[in-house]
Structures are given as structure tokens and as C-alpha cells.
Amino acid sequence: MDIGGLKVGDHVVKEEGGRRHLIFACKDCPYGASIADDLHCRYHIISILSEVEADLIVLSEVYERVYSKDQTAMLAEIATMRQRLNVESVWSYAHLGKAGKECEQYFSERHDTLVKIAHDLLAFDPVLAYLTLLKEIKIEESKTQSQGKEYADCSKPYFDTLNLLKQRFTETTIILKTKDFLSKLREIPETSQLYHGIFEADVKPSFIGSRLMFKEMETLELLDEYTVKKATVQIFSHPGKPENLYFINPPEYTLSPEKYFVLSKTREIVAGYRPGKTSLSTVAKSRRYFERLYESTIKDVAKQNNIKLESDEIIELAAIVARYTVGYGILEILLSDRRLTDIYLDSPIGQKPLYVVHSEFGQCQTNILYTEGESNSLISKLRAMSGRPFDEAHPVLDFDLPDLDTRIAVIGPPLSPDGTAFAFRLHKVTPWTLTQFVDVNFLTPLAAGLLSFFIDMQATMLITGSRGSGKTSLLGACLLEIPQNARIIVQEDTLELPVPYMKKVGFNVQRLKTRSPISVSKTETEVAPEEALRTALRLGDSALVLGEIRSVEAKVLYEAMRVGAAGNIVIGTIHGDSAYSVWDRVVNDLGVQNTSFKATDIVVVARPIRFAGSLRRHKRVVQITEVKKHWSEDPEREGGLLDLMLFDAKKDELELIEDNLKESELFKKISKTSGLSMKQMWADIRMRAEATAFLVSLKNKHNLPKLLEAENTTVCKNKLILLKEQQLRESGKIDYEEMLGKWKYWVKNTFLQRFVDK
Ligand SMILES: Nc1ncnc2c1ncn2[C@@H]1O[C@H](COP(=O)(O)OP(=O)(O)OP(=O)(O)O)[C@@H](O)[C@H]1O
Ligand SMILES: [Mg+2]
Secondary structure, three states: OOOOOOOOOOOOEEEOEEEEEEEOOOOOOOOOOOOOOHHHHHHHHHHOOOOOOEEEEEEEEHHHHHHHOOEEEEHHHHHHHHHHOEEEEEOOOOOOOOOHHHHHOOOOHHHHHHHHHHHHHHHHHHHHHHHHHHHHHHHHEEEEEEEHHHHHHHHHHHEEEEEEEHHHHHHHHHHHHHHHHHHOOOOOHHHHHHHHHHOOEEEEEOOOOOOOHHHHHHHHHHEEEEEEEEEEEEEEEOOOOOOOEEEOOOOOHHOHHHHHHHHHHHHHHHHOOOOOOOHHHHOOHHHHHHHHHHHHHHHHHHHHHHOOOOHHHHHHHHHHHHHOOOOOOOHHHHHOOEEEEEEEEOOOOOOEEEEEEEOOOOOEEOOEEEHHHHHHHHHHHHHHHHHHOOOOOOOOOOOOEHOEEEEEEEOOOOOOOOEEEEEEEHHHHHHHHHHHHOOOOOOHHHHHHHHHHHHHOOOOEEEEOOOOOOOOHHHHHHHHOOOOEEEEEEOOOOOOOOOOHHHOOOOOEEEEEOOOOOOOOOOOOOEOOHHHHOOOHHHHOOOOEEEOOOOOHHHHHHHHHHHOOOOOOOEEEEEOOOHOOOOOOOOOOHOOHHHHOOOOOEEEEEEEEHOOOOOOEEEEEEEEEEOOOOOOOOOOOOOOEEEEEEOOOOOOOEEEHHHHOOOOHHHHHHHHHOOOOOOHHHHHHHHHHHHHHHHHHHHHHHHHHHHHHHHHHHHHHHHHHHHHHHHHHOOOOOOOHHHHHHHHHHHHHHHHHHHHOO
16 A cells, blocks of 8 residues: 655555555554554554544555454554543542542552553553553452451542453453453463464555465464465365365565565566556566566666675566566466466455365365455456456456466446456366366266267267356367367357367367357457357358357257258257256247257256265266157156266266166167167277276376376377277277277377386
8 A cells, every 4th residue: 555755653544445544654663563562563553543543454564464354443442442541530539549648648559550551551551451450459359358447448439440440441352352361370471472362464565455364374274285386375274164265375475675675666667667558468478578677677676775686586576576567466376376266356355355266175265355456457457458348338347368278257336236356267277188087086987988979979969067067178078079080160259168279189170259148248349159150050061069058049059950950069068957957948048949959969967066065066977868859848747858877976976877778769869870789889888988997097007197188188089099990991890899908008008108208
């Protein structure tokens, strides 16, 4: 927060995010800038709090210490109490004892004691003031006992005053919080430790908006620790919270004062060469350019101020400056942690910490409090980069940050009445493969074999599930099962599917980008999804992939499928939670006719499962269902939905429903078009399943995660296809066992060597 011009010890009240920040200028203050550590600091703050009202206290030094609403309220309570005692003048004559000569001998001492407790100590160290009061009460009690009735009479007003003070003290939160602990002590303790328990502040460098909270660390259990971009990440479980905690500690929050000086100076200087709005979209690309520019400024600043910096320190500082000028600030570190799948910034910003979804530890609360200021500057950056409007008339911004492999959705008022909110979805850097899904138990090998077979046999497939259930990821993995000689057309509104990667590993893919239906912008030049689909259909015989079916394009798609004009393979995702809900959505919401809907062969359902009531969610495929063709109104009532595989949560297994296979119309249809018998088809499916399981077991045996990456699984899959062709050429038929044996031999003895040698 900018407090330029304030002298040491001065204060100012600034409003941000609907809260009043009472900011103290503490740089060069001879006392420590900490409520817990320094009694002068406490005294100063409590004195000011009796004059001004504030929600938060900020001690601005090199770093800013920010004290929360509750902490501020605790100090304000003391300030009010002190002021009231002052008005009541509890140390005045009437409070010291009974009027009269005998009694007056005690007055001077009593006056001093009361002033000390109710005025001085109260502001320096309220806990000590309270303890001093208790001690005085004890002394008075024992004096009364030993000296008899006369003394008691004379002391009554004083004793009443002490008890009044005691009552006032015990009404304050600080004393309530520490009372139990204090009652167990025999001697007056070193109170600063107590204050540490109550007044731990959030810390942040002054030029960064986001605050980091480091509270109650000692009660937490550390689950994992790793580094991202030189920032330490710690995952904790909290005894009283269902979700885990994600604590990040970036280097810029713990720099030495000298480095911090260089950093803030450099930032001041380079603020001048910030690029204009128009060139912001190219900023991501020229990041290195800016970092180099900053490196030379840092060198100059360090030299002028006689600060010695090593070259790697200069590089580190330049990266930090870039992060807070042309980058995305502290968010950038989170976006670089690819173990996260989502980041949520809810409105109103600044009141709740950021939330993340960790691929291993589920939803976690972070220690980051983002600010409105940061959120506004992020929005202007996003606006410039996307070239799209974002205001009251266009309250939704939904697009891809390609440099960070992240999809971002922003909503603002009036849609989000409490202010702007952000959701970031971090894509996996490389696409998911079916083998990886088997490895993380999303699928069983048999399910992977079945899906791969259906795609090969040109079935029409819809993948459904709730938000974040893994639909798009599964669609991406299925794309990799399309034979590489096929031409693929991918249509999406946000570019999520791994098209560039697929091209790199040898697929023939054409991408069509359509207008996002949830963006309300009128000025966009992008093509509407239904128009794009008509174009796609004209592009000829191809596999057609629809990122997400959301609205009217469904009609165009199903009409084309019904008349057999939709190419050979059609796959896509759609929101829903079961095969039945997909039918309901497509027919009842999107207006597709029942007869057309029957062009769907398979519905795959993904769902996050909470095992045995645990709060952790595990992504699973829970249903693979065939859509049969002989029904007329409601597929469920008329037995039109045939489950081929169903999830059993007790066993954590997606099970084959063998009894249903006999009724399958799809297998019969495939048999007709391919000439394969039921036995051969299942031999083929099991071979694919075994091949998948084999790669997963090799990966685990050799600790080779790379083996399951698409670049490698595609090579292995192609080899299997080649072996099949070879067998057909040589003997006219396929021996699946023999073929699998040959393939395994090749994988182990030829393919694996690529990795083992290195
Ligand atoms: N089986 C899995 N195990 C762990 N993480 C997964 C799995 N499948 C997907 N993910 C991750 O979960 C996140 C959400 O996946 P994805 O985008 O595929 O979901 P979605 O259902 O398409 O979501 P949306 O409804 O928002 O479109 C991604 O970061 C992805 O990498
Ligand atoms: Mg999706």
C-alpha cells in the first residue's frame, strides 16, 4: 500500500476492499514493528486506536505486517476500555479509600498502582496489567484478613475499584483468550510469548498486494513439501478442517533487506518501461527480453548502492521483478505447480483465501489473500491478451492462456453480484493417455481396451460427467486411440484438447475454434458452433471430435449422424451424470429427436468418488453404457440403455456386466461391418487391455513415467497395428495371443532400450 510521505510513527487510514486499513509508517522506527514483540509498538497502536476506527492494522516497514480484523478488534477493545477508565478517572480520590485521615496514608501508593494498571501498563502490556491487578487484589485480601475490620472499611472503595477493573479485564477478548493459560501459572510469565500466540501477523512485501498467512503452523501435520519456481510449497492437514492446507512461501517474501531494497528500487525504475496496452498480448512471448532488461537495471542499482550480488542472485531478482510487472504475480507460482488442477479466487476478493485443487491432496485452502487491486490489474491484463471485452455488459470472460496451459474463466457483476471471481483450470502439460488413466485407477485395463476397440470400430461416443470429472481429459486420451491414418477434425470453443501435441506425434488433425456460448460478447468475430459444425461436415470423411456439446449445434450434429453424413467416428463431451441424463439433456433440453439420438452408440460416465465417506475425491469412470436402437420414447423405461461396465465402489472396480453382452446390438453391428466373430472381438479387446496393463506394469517396474506419455504409447500402439497387418498379410487371420507375445517382446527388448540406455 502506498504510504509515501509519511514520517516514522505517522499513521493513515486507507480504505480498500471495503475495509479500513490503519497503516503505520514503521520504516527506521527505533522500536520493532511488531505487536507481539514490542511493547512500545503496542502502546502506540492502542493509543491511536482510541482516536480512529479501523478494521485492519498494517505495520509498513520493508515488509508489511497485516493484523486481521479479529486481532485489530482485540486491540480496539483495550483502547476503548482504557478510554472509559480514563473518563471515569478510576484513580481519583473517591476510588482510593474511605475519606479521612486514617485511610489517606494509603492513597498515594494506591493511586500509583491504579494509574499503572489502568493507564500505562494497560496499553504497553494488557496481560501484564491484568496479572498485576490480580496480584494487588491478593495483597489487599490478605491485608484485610490480617488487619481486621477497620482496615476493611477504609479500603472498601479501593477494593471495589480493583474488582471493577477485574470485571472489565475479564470482558476483553485478550484476557478471555489467555485466562485459562494464566490461571495455571505460578509466576508472572514473559508475556511476549503469549502475544505471539494471539498476534501473529500476515506478512508481505510492500509492493505486492497478496498477503501470506502463517498461522497456527505448529498444530498442523506436514503431508508433503516441494519447490516450485524457488518457492517452498507445504501441504498440511489441519486437525479441525476437512480440507488440507496449501502453504506457499515464495522467495520474494523472505528476501534480505538489501535484496529487498534492490528489488523495490528496480521496480520503481522499470515501472517507466512498462509496455503499453496494445503490446501486452506479446508480453508473454517477450518475457525473457524483459528479464534481461531488468537484470541490467538490478546490476546498476546494486552497484550504485554498494550492494554485492552474485549473478544467480541477479537472475533470481530479475525473475521476481518480471513476475510482478509483466507476469501474473503470485498466481504465476501457483500456475506453475502442475500438481494443481484448479485454482479458485472467489468474490468478494480479499476476504477469503485462494483455494486450489491438488491432484493428490484434493481441495486445499491456501495461505494467500489476493487483493482487489491485484484482481483489477489481472483483469486488464486478461482483457488485453484476449482482445475481448469484460464489463457489466459482458460479465463473462472465458479463454485460454496458452503460455501457461491454463483455461481461465472470469465472471463479474451483475452476474456475480459480490464482485469478480476467477477459476483457473490447469491442463496437464502433456495429454492424458489411457495407460496413464489405468495407472491412476481412473479406468481398468479392460475398460481401456473396450474404449480403444470402440473407437477403432468407429462407434459414436459421448463422454459425460460433472464439472471437473475428467471428461475433456478422457476425450483427449480417446483421440490418441484413433488410427493415425484417419483425418481428425476437432471443434472446440476453448482450446483444451491436445491438438498441437497430437500433430507433433504424427496425427492428422484440423482444429476449428468456435465462439464460446457463455461469453455474451456481441463483438466477437468467432464463428458460432453450429456454423462451424456445418463447415466441418463439409470437410469430408473424417473423425469428428466435439470439445463440448452445449447447445444448438447438437441438432446439426445429430441430424448429420442420422443421415450418415457425420464422418466415421464422432466423439464428444457433454455435461451430465449418467447415460440417462445425457439422453434427457440432448432430447429434452437441446431439442434433438429421439430417432436421431439413437445415433449415439456409447455413453461413458466419469464421476469423482468419495470412498467410504472420505472427503477426498477420486476420479473414476463409473459407467460404460450402450444406447440400443429399439425403443421409442424413454430409453430407460424401455430397456434402451444397456450397461456394459459399471463401477462397484466397494471394490473400487469398474466391472464388466457379462450378462448384458448377449443383448448388445452394437457388438452385432460391429460384427456385421467388420466380419469379426464375438470371440474375435473379445480377443481383440482383451489384447488391447493386456497391452495397456503391460505398459503400466513396465512403467512401475522400471519407475519410468515417461513410458506412459502419448509420444511413447502412440509408438507402441502403431507397432501393434503393424504386427496385426503383418499377420493378416502372412496368414490371412489373426492369432491375438501370438501377436501380443510378439509385441511384448518388442516392447521389452527393443522399445524399452531407448530409456534404459539413457
Ligand atoms: N483420472 C484423473 N486423475 C487425476 N486428475 C485428472 C484425471 N482426469 C482428469 N484430471 C485432471 O482434472 C482436471 C479436470 O479435468 P477435465 O478438464 O478433463 O475435466 P472436465 O470434466 O472436462 O471439466 P469441465 O466440466 O470443467 O469441462 C484437469 O486438470 C485434469 O488434468
Ligand atoms: Mg471439459
